[in-house]
Amino acid sequence: MHLEKVNNFRKFKNADFFKSPNSNYYLLPFRFHRINEEKEVLVNEVGDFLVVPIGTAYRITNKKIEINETLYADLIANFFISEKPIPELIDILATRYRTKKSFISDFTGLHIFVITLRCEHTCNYCQVSRVTHDKDKYDMTIETLDRGIELMMCSPNPHVTMEFQGGEALLAFDRIKYAVEKAKKLANEKSKGITFVICTNLALINHEILQFCKKYDVLISTSLDGPKYIHDANRQKLNTSSYELTIKGIELTRQILGRDKVSALMTTTQLSLEHPYEIVDEYFNRGFTGIFLRSISPYGFALRTEKNRYGSKAFLEFYKKALERIIEYNLQGYYFEENFTKIILTKMLTPFNDGFVDLQSPAGVITGVIVFNYDGGVYASDESRMLAEQNDFTFKLGTVNNSYKEIFFGEKALVIAEVSINESITGCSDCAFQTYCGADPVHNWAAQGDLYGYRPTSDFCIKNMEIFRYLIELIDNKDVLPIFHSWITYKH
Numbered sequence: 001m002h003l004e005k006v007n008n009f010r011k012f013k014n015a016d017f018f019k020s021p022n023s024n025y026y027l028l029p030f031r032f033h034r035i036n037e038e039k040e041v042l043v044n045e046v047g048d049f050l051v052v053p054i055g056t057a058y059r060i061t062n063k064k065i066e067i068n069e070t071l072y073a074d075l076i077a078n079f080f081i082s083e084k085p086i087p088e089l090i091d092i093l094a095t096r097y098r099t100k101k102s103f104i105s106d107f108t109g110l111h112i113f114v115i116t117l118r119c120e121h122t123c124n125y126c127q128v129s130r131v132t133h134d135k136d137k138y139d140m141t142i143e144t145l146d147r148g149i150e151l152m153m154c155s156p157n158p159h160v161t162m163e164f165q166g167g168e169a170l171l172a173f174d175r176i177k178y179a180v181e182k183a184k185k186l187a188n189e190k191s192k193g194i195t196f197v198i199c200t201n202l203a204l205i206n207h208e209i210l211q212f213c214k215k216y217d218v219l220i221s222t223s224l225d226g227p228k229y230i231h232d233a234n235r236q237k238l239n240t241s242s243y244e245l246t247i248k249g250i251e252l253t254r255q256i257l258g259r260d261k262v263s264a265l266m267t268t269t270q271l272s273l274e275h276p277y278e279i280v281d282e283y284f285n286r287g288f289t290g291i292f293l294r295s296i297s298p299y300g301f302a303l304r305t306e307k308n309r310y311g312s313k314a315f316l317e318f319y320k321k322a323l324e325r326i327i328e329y330n331l332q333g334y335y336f337e338e339n340f341t342k343i344i345l346t347k348m349l350t351p352f353n354d355g356f357v358d359l360q361s362p363a364g365v366i367t368g369v370i371v372f373n374y375d376g377g378v379y380a381s382d383e384s385r386m387l388a389e390q391n392d393f394t395f396k397l398g399t400v401n402n403s404y405k406e407i408f409f410g411e412k413a414l415v416i417a418e419v420s421i422n423e424s425i426t427g428c429s430d431c432a433f434q435t436y437c438g439a440d441p442v443h444n445w446a447a448q449g450d451l452y453g454y455r456p457t458s459d460f461c462i463k464n465m466e467i468f469r470y471l472i473e474l475i476d477n478k479d480v481l482p483i484f485h486s487w488i489t490y491k492h
Contacts, residue, residue, distance in 0.1 A: 023063040025072075025081040032057040033432035035473050046096045047347055047435035048078045051476045099351050100435070104362065108408070109355070110369040111152040112163045112382055113179065115140050116172035117374050120203065120237065139172045140374045147400035148372035149183050154404040159193035163221075165382070167374075170204040180216050197221055202249025203237065210256040220253050222246060224264035224286070226272060226279035234269055250286070264288060268295050273314055276322035283336075284329060290337035291326070293319050295463065297383060312462040320470065327474075330483040337487040344471060345484050347436045357381070359438040359464075363420035365395070366413055376400045378407050380416055383442045395442055416441055419451040427455030433468040 030044045040057060043049045052071065059065055060081065065072050075081045079093050087093065117138040140148075152160055162183055164176050180196055187194040196218040205220075213220065224246055225231040231243040253262040264283070266272070272279060283291040295315045322338070329336045346354040357364025365380040372378055376399045379385040384395030395416065397407045407413070422428035422439040431437070443460050444453030455461045474480045 024067055025063070025065070025076075025083055026085055027061065028079050028082055028087070030080045031430060031432040031434065033469065035469050035476075039476070041432060041469075041472050042080060043432045043435060044079050045435070046079070046093065046100055046351070049348065049472065050074060050078060050080070051472065096351050100347075100353050103353055103355055103360065104367060106157045107367055108155045108370050109157045109159065110161045110163060110357065111148070111155070112165055112369065112371040113140065113145070113148055114166065114371065114374045114385065115164045115169050115175050115179075116167045118171045119167040120171070138167070138374060140175055140372075141376075142175075142178065144372070144374075144376045144400055145175060145179050146182070147376075149179065149186065151372075151378075151400065151404055151407065152183070153186050153190055153192065157192075159195070160187075161195045161197060163197040163199060165199045168201055168204065169198050170200050170209065173204075173209060177212060180212075180218065184216060195219065200249075201235065201242065201246065202253070203242070203245045205249040205252060207252075207256070210253060213261075214257055220257065220262040222250065222262065222264050223267070224250075224283070225266045225269070226275060227282050230271055230275060230279065233271055234267070247286070254287075259287065265292055266294060268293065268315060268318060270310055273310060273318045276318050277325045280322050280325045280329075284334075289335060290339050290342070291322075292339035293322050294340070297386070312459045312466075316463060316466050319467065327480060327483060330486070331479070335486065335490060337490075341467075341471065341484075342487045344436055344468065346488050348471070348475070349484065349488055358440065359436065361420070361422040361434075361438045362417065363439045363441060365416060365420065365440075365442055366397070366408060367420075370397075370407075372400060378402070380413075381442055383446065387442070387446060394445055416451075419444075425452060427461070431455075431465070433465055436468055437464050 028044065030042050032040050032042050034040045034054065035051065038054060039051050040054050041049050041051050042057060042060075056071070060075065065075065065081070072081075076083065079087065079089075149162075152162065162179070164179070166172075169176065176198065183194060183196075186192075196216060197220075198213070198218055199221045202220075202222050212218070223235060225234045228241065228243040231246065232241055235242045235246075237245065250262055250264070266279060266283075280291060296310075323341065326336055326338050343354045343356045343359065346352060347359070353360075355368070357368035360368055365384070369381050370378065371380075371382050371385045373385055373388070377385070377388065378397045378399060379388060380395040380397055387394065388396060395412075397410065397412050402410075419425070419441045420439045422431075422434055422437060425439060428434055428437070428439065440460055441451045441453075444458065445451055447459060448454055448457070453460070471484075475484060
């Protein structure tokens with residue numbers, strides 16, 4: 001195309017250009033995506049969607065929809081088109097948009113404290129460089145704990161979560177006890193709600209620890225990668241079975257704290273890819289009400305071995321087979337959910353946002369989660385801290401000795417914020433699934449060496465887009481929709 005024609009093509013058109021003399025409706029913002037050979041999905045600004053025949057988006061934008069069509073009323077009711085330049089119910093649409101973005105006003109909720117770097121396991125996908133010695137060097141000091149708690153209490157969020165990670169967090173249980181007691185006291189003084197979570201492999205769990213957890217209503221989060229032959233291969237412990245210790249710890253925790261006080265998370269390795277049904281069955285048979293199908297993270301030391309590397313296509317095949325098994329259980333009358341799917345369904349089928357930091361815009365880094373490392377460093381997310389283990393301090397915001405303003409609103413935080421809004425990122429701004437997805441500058445940097453990232457080759461984008469497409473295709477199946485509705489309405 002000639003340069004003069006290109007420049008003319010790119011110029012903004014005046015209002016007359018968009019007028020249609022034969023039109024009886026106005027277009028409202030929406031996006032569309034083909035979900036299979038027969039249907040496409042239309043998605044509006046607040047995530048409402050309609051599954052329609054291929055070519056419908058073309059008909060809508062070219063003002064070909066007739067007022068006597070059933071589709072016309074659906075488009076009006078769901079804010080895809082309007083009979084006036086500004087819809088009469090625009091305030092309702094604005095309220096729903098505010099609801100979707102309400103997580104922003106609360107600001108940082110999750111505060112992760114890497115209480116120690118010491119660990120007695122050798123997990124082949126570990127994202128940090130673990131150590132087994134030197135408590136004084138690799139445990140968080142009381143001074144660092146105090147300062148981290150002070151910064152946490154500065155959050156405007158009315159309810160914060162204090163999560164203890166490692167290494168193996170229970171190796172520094174004395175620090176956890178101190179932190180819980182102090183944070184609980186300060187939270188009460190400030191009339192702030194607080195939730196405590198200990199992330200542990202459960203090898204060291206005992207009655208004394210659990211009695212303390214019961215007193216302060218501390219939740220336990222552990223790892224369970226599937227049956228014994230998968231879990232022990234992924235999460236090795238010298239001279240014993242990591243799986244047997246985990247199962248024993250889960251049962252003891254349930255006995256003392258209650259079934260709903262312990263949760264488990266799996267990580268998908270190459271070995272896992274071969275056993276989607278067996279992994280789902282393990283969680284189901286162990287009495288869990290769901291499973292989170294999590295792909296391996298491209299951070300830190302997690303990908304240092306070939307056995308942990310696989311493409312998005314391989315994970316998606318695993319995910320779909322596992323979800324198929326989960327749906328089978330539900331069709332048989334059992335309640336069993338897939339947690340990542342539930343998060344997305346909440347965005348798709350309700351006016352609310354689940355708060356899951358990996359699928360937020362603005363991104364959940366800083367605004368949703370912050371990390372205080374054992375050495376006093378403050379990072380934008382847990383993944384940021386993992387990068388730092390390989391001497392990449394791109395997302396280090398400062399130290400606990402900095403002020404709240406310097407950490408959360410400093411120059412580094414502002415740079416990250418600029419690339420954290422998918423509404424303004426190329427490839428995301430016009431994506432049909434924008435409302436359900438998020439921006440992840442940390443992932444972009446780790447995987448592609450660029451804060452913005454490049455959508456056509458981003459595994460984050462490829463994976464999420466296909467899951468969104470697949471779920472909408474399943475929702476269009478009337479047998480599956482009631483199951484999905486049960487997941488987003490069930491109260492544990």
